[in-house]
Amino acid sequence: MTRSLITAMLLAMCSGVVLAAPPAFEDVDANADGAISQREAGAVEGLDFKQADTNQDGALSKKEYQAATKS
Numbered sequence: 001m002t003r004s005l006i007t008a009m010l011l012a013m014c015s016g017v018v019l020a021a022p023p024a025f026e027d028v029d030a031n032a033d034g035a036i037s038q039r040e041a042g043a044v045e046g047l048d049f050k051q052a053d054t055n056q057d058g059a060l061s062k063k064e065y066q067a068a069t070k071s
């Protein structure tokens with residue numbers, strides 16, 4: 001009982017860390033074509049694709065992604 005509670009707490013803490021630091025561009029670019037599609041961007045919690053796509057070409061370059069996710 002106690003052990004599963006501790007595991008649950010650890011998991012909660014770990015997911016908090018993941019949310020605080022956005023995933024690397026290479027991790028989000030699932031098909032490794034050098035751009036993040038709207039679909040790929042959906043995997044990033046809290047990322048506003050339309051706002052991040054500053055040149056509105058329908059994909060996020062590494063530069064756009066980094067600008068959108070920097071804190």
Ligand SMILES: [Ca+2]
Pocket residue numbers: 029030031032033034035036037040
């Ligand atoms: Ca891609």
Ligand SMILES: [Ca+2]
Pocket residue numbers: 053054055056057058059060061064
């Ligand atoms: Ca773009």
